[in-house]
Amino acid sequence: MPHEPPAVDDVLATVTARFGQLETSVFRGQTSLVVPAAQSFELLEHLKEQGFDLLVDVSCVDYLEYRGAKQRYGLVYLLTSTTTNQRLTVRVFVDDPVSAEEKWPTVRSVVPLWRAADWLEREVWDLFGISFAGHPDLRRLVMPEEFTAHPLRKDYPLQGRGERHNFPVITRDHS
Amino acid sequence: MSIAPAPSYSSTSPADAARSARSEDYLWTLNFGPQHPATHTTLRLVLKLDGERVVDAMPEMGYLHSGFEKLGEHLTFNQYVTVTDRMNYISPMANNVAWHHAVEKLLGIELTPRCRSIRTIIAELARISDHLLSNGAVGLDTGAFTFFLYAFYQREVIYDIFETLCGARFTNSWTRVGGVSHDFTPLVIEKIRTFVKTFPKTLNDMERLLTRNRIFVDRTKRVGVLSKEEAINGGATGPVARASGVTRDLRKDEPYLAYEDFDFQICCASAGDCYARYLVRMAEMRESLKIVTQALENIPAGPVSVGIDQRTALPTKQQVYSTIEGTISHFELSMSNRGFEVPCGESYGATEAPNGELGFYLVGDGSENAYRARCRPPSLLHFALFPQLIRGHTLSDVVAVLGSLNIIAAELDR
Numbered sequence: 359m360p361h362e363p364p365a366v367d368d369v370l371a372t373v374t375a376r377f378g379q380l381e382t383s384v385f386r387g388q389t390s391l392v393v394p395a396a397q398s399f400e401l402l403e404h405l406k407e408q409g410f411d412l413l414v415d416v417s418c419v420d421y422l423e424y425r426g427a428k429q430r431y432g433l434v435y436l437l438t439s440t441t442t443n444q445r446l447t448v449r450v451f452v453d454d455p456v457s458a459e460e461k462w463p464t465v466r467s468v469v470p471l472w473r474a475a476d477w478l479e480r481e482v483w484d485l486f487g488i489s490f491a492g493h494p495d496l497r498r499l500v501m502p503e504e505f506t507a508h509p510l511r512k513d514y515p516l517q518g519r520g521e522r523h524n525f526p527v528i529t530r531d532h533s
Numbered sequence: 534m535s536i537a538p539a540p541s542y543s544s545t546s547p548a549d550a551a552r553s554a555r556s557e558d559y560l561w562t563l564n565f566g567p568q569h570p571a572t573h574t575t576l577r578l579v580l581k582l583d584g585e586r587v588v589d590a591m592p593e594m595g596y597l598h599s600g601f602e603k604l605g606e607h608l609t610f611n612q613y614v615t616v617t618d619r620m621n622y623i624s625p626m627a628n629n630v631a632w633h634h635a636v637e638k639l640l641g642i643e644l645t646p647r648c649r650s651i652r653t654i655i656a657e658l659a660r661i662s663d664h665l666l667s668n669g670a671v672g673l674d675t676g677a678f679t680f681f682l683y684a685f686y687q688r689e690v691i692y693d694i695f696e697t698l699c700g701a702r703f704t705n706s707w708t709r710v711g712g713v714s715h716d717f718t719p720l721v722i723e724k725i726r727t728f729v730k731t732f733p734k735t736l737n738d739m740e741r742l743l744t745r746n747r748i749f750v751d752r753t754k755r756v757g758v759l760s761k762e763e764a765i766n767g768g769a770t771g772p773v774a775r776a777s778g779v780t781r782d783l784r785k786d787e788p789y790l791a792y793e794d795f796d797f798q799i800c801c802a803s804a805g806d807c808y809a810r811y812l813v814r815m816a817e818m819r820e821s822l823k824i825v826t827q828a829l830e831n832i833p834a835g836p837v838s839v840g841i842d843q844r845t846a847l848p849t850k851q852q853v854y855s856t857i858e859g860t861i862s863h864f865e866l867s868m869s870n871r872g873f874e875v876p877c878g879e880s881y882g883a884t885e886a887p888n889g890e891l892g893f894y895l896v897g898d899g900s901e902n903a904y905r906a907r908c909r910p911p912s913l914l915h916f917a918l919f920p921q922l923i924r925g926h927t928l929s930d931v932v933a934v935l936g937s938l939n940i941i942a943a944e945l946d947r
Contacts (some may be wrong), residue, residue: 474768477917500595
């Protein structure tokens with residue numbers, strides 16, 4: 359029998375008491391919780407206080423080609439408690455901004471809560487182009503600084519757009 | 534070396550700015566990597582040095598841009614296992630097991646007892662081989678060459694077992710959805726049995742060589758100390774977290790495969806320094822050996838892959854040629870437009886890889902490849918902790934800390 363993770367009903371009750379009824383779903387024994395982007399930081403802070411002390415992962419999914427998806431980007435926060443081994447997935451959905459002055463969808467950074475989020479959020483920014491407000495050092499993590507695209511978005515082709523051919527070549531004499 | 538007086542930041546005139554820049558002139562900037570024997574893999578550090586003291590370190594990565602998460606959206610669940618070999622290439626078998634563990638979780642497949650058992654054995658052998666390399670490399674970087682050769686010889690023995698099992702020493706690609714590509718043969722079992730018998734002697738030799746070696750202990754004790762709170766807050770997992778006193782091991786906390794059936798302990802330390810990480814890895818090798826010993830003598834009989842009716846693993850040749858279900862199933866799985874059914878759902882499956890929690894967040898959209906295959910690499914979060922661990926130590930400690938964190942650059946990059 360596959361192992362069933364401990365139930366998270368007690369935590370969900372405290373979440374409902376503070377944030378109202380949020381959309382929850384259970385798939386393969388894993389509970390996930392959808393929270394509006396405006397409340398994401400408060401919810402994650404609350405969950406940290408409730409004992410979810412380990413931020414396992416921050417990631418993102420681009421739902422551009424996903425059947426039935428309403429919003430384009432879905433951030434994934436995987437939380438775990440090191441004492442009770444409970445697991446909880448927090449989903450935050452955002453869209454490309456409509457106004458001209460905002461260039462990227464923005465979510466509040468959780469670096470003040472978990473230092474682990476530092477590089478994970480930089481990676482999401484690098485590969486998906488989602489900005490994190492309040493991040494201390496939001497630079498690209500894996501792609502070079504002069505790269506302009508966000509390659510894990512679904513509208514970016516697998517073979518790239520030929521950026522490699524346009525990178526400046528630095529010879530030994532000029533380095 | 535004279536240290537300049539502290540700069541005053543009260544005014545911001547250009548002259549003052551120039552003076553404060555000059556006052557930091559005594560700091561050297563040293564580039565370390567990306568091609569350097571002691572980084573082991575392709576990563577780069579920019580160090581700010583005050584004499585030999587490291588004032589600050591700026592890790593840089595991205596030199597092995599392999600694009601494996603993008604590839605995961607274009608390859609089928611079985612094809613992608615070849616990419617996982619290349620993520621943490623010092624324990625490819627552990628990555629194979631982790632990938633298909635996550636896939637089977639998404640698909641809701643329950644493995645046969647035999648498959649669970651032999652995957653456990655192989656995952657533990659992979660853990661031993663990984664710890665041998667990472668501890669051996671810490672020894673090598675701090676000057677213990679003999680120790681490294683002892684460790685590397687045993688790694689070779691494990692590779693020989695893997696080669697006998699599936700034909701590849703290094704990039705094994707051994708698991709399949711719902712099963713494995715090659716079942717254990719009597720020769721494999723014989724070789725593992727010999728390894729289990731001979732390895733403790735080497736392990737004792739290794740401990741005698743290094744564990745109480747004055748030079749090694751001086752180089753690693755109280756170097757790169759990571760406290761328990763910092764470890765949890767920084768997302769550390771695996772031996773790095775356990776050496777800081779975090780009693781977390783997915784094999785016990787969320788038993789997967791056949792780990793529930795075996796008697797073993799979680800090895801922890803409380804010091805959180807490089808020496809503690811070395812000790813934890815040494816102790817974990819003994820525990821892994823215990824698991825392999827117990828599992829090897831009780832491998833359940835029966836089929837290694839899930840049955841034909843689940844239609845995920847290829848049937849055996851016997852079934853293909855003698856039963857109609859086998860023929861149909863083989864045909865359907867081989868055709869590019871058939872394959873198996875994938876639910877529209879998202880799940881996260883994690884295993885305790887040698888380096889820490891290696892998980893895959895998979896999004897299925899009904900097609901035969903993942904809509905998104907996010908890999909949660911343990912090394913990435915460990916590397917992010919590096920600047921804090923090295924601050925205040927000397928330049929020669931950089932290699933000790935890097936080695937004890939076991940940073941694998943291929944796993945860091947996307």
